[in-house]
Amino acid sequence: MSELDSTKDDLIIPFHLDGKPVRGRIVRLGPVLDDILQAHDLPIAVAQLLGEAVITSILAGSSLKFDGRVIVQASGDGPVSFLVSDYTSDGGVRGYIRYDEDKLPTDKQPNLANLLGKGQFALTIDPGKAEHRYQGIATLEPSSFAKTAETYFQQSEQLPSALAIAIARHTDKHGQTHWRGGGLLIQRIANAKSDEGDFETEQPEDIWDTARAFVATIGADELTDPMLDSERLLYRLFHEQGVRCFEPMPVHKRCTCTPTRLRDVLQNFPSSELQDMIAESGQIEMICEYCAKTFCFDPASLG
Ligand SMILES: [Zn+2]
Structure with missing residues (x-):
């Protein structure tokens, strides 16, 4: 497929x-x-x-x-x-x-x-x-x-x-x-038509209630089971x-952090705050709060 x-x-x-x-x-x-x-x-x-x-x-x-x-x-x-x-x-x-x-x-x-x-x-x-x-x-x-x-x-x-x-x-x-x-x-x-062109005779409300009831039966263990693939799980529920x-x-x-983007953030800090951020290495470290990637900047290059 x-x-x-x-x-x-x-x-x-x-x-x-x-x-x-x-x-x-x-x-x-x-x-x-x-x-x-x-x-x-x-x-x-x-x-x-x-x-x-x-x-x-x-x-x-x-x-x-x-x-x-x-x-x-x-x-x-x-x-x-x-x-x-x-x-x-x-x-x-x-x-x-x-x-x-x-x-x-x-x-x-x-x-x-x-x-x-x-x-x-x-x-x-x-x-x-x-x-x-x-x-x-x-x-x-x-x-x-x-x-x-x-x-x-x-x-x-x-x-x-x-x-x-x-x-x-x-x-x-x-x-x-x-x-x-x-x-x-x-x-x-x-409402949809089936592939064979037959219109459903069942009431849409009943179809929906049944589908929703099936979703309510899904176990957390099924949704996270590495041995049960998605198509099999769907078939199990809705066959x-x-x-x-x-x-x-x-x-x-995917993360959108780049050195340029984090440098732009740092350049908005007042220089006194930048001074306080200098690590023992003499560099300013910025850690992306999404992906935890660390970026180092030379304080002299900022400001
Ligand atoms: Zn990131």
Whole structure:
């Protein structure tokens, strides 16, 4: 069907339920998510939350019909004050999270309410160039990031939506841990015809309710299982309704940091602050907050 092997990680697979008014996308991440989350020494609950934002930006951004970028952000009054993930239509994704380690909850399974607290979720569509950005906002749902995003899709796109996201850490045979993640979004669209040209006789409302109920049954272990590929998972969920997969789209880790960009940031600092930033090496070090790459500058070259 396609040149890409759909059983591999780091792919998005768009799909339709055949002849039914339901479309969706599934994304499964391995090395890309591991790279993003391992770039920083994040506590497990914080890494999981950032992973959920990364999956959300991919699920939202992969529906763009033009070259552009989707930015998912959340801010709150809890121990995690801010997070952001952006996805560009070439499949590049990155993420960053700001938190106060001392205030993190000690529960084994923290929820959104005790991580981000009360706050807002925002999704920005940036078409690039001089075109206007669009931003929609939703209130954080205490239960989960996925629930918040689901509500956002429902309200802003006015499309009934169901979303499942899971992030997990797996240990390989060498004892190394790796992050994996999976997400599945379905949306109800205008009524469709099946490939055979037959109109569906089943009520669209019933079709949607059934599809949504199936999404609710997905286990976190299924979404992150490296042995269960996306097409098999979709078949397991929707085989009774008939599922048609489209060309997979690869995802990669991408950061836009460059020496020039970080130098521009530094040049906005007053010279007294720049003096304070000089390290023992005599250089000023800047660490990209997204990818944790370190850039060194000669103070004499700034200012
Ligand atoms: Zn970077």
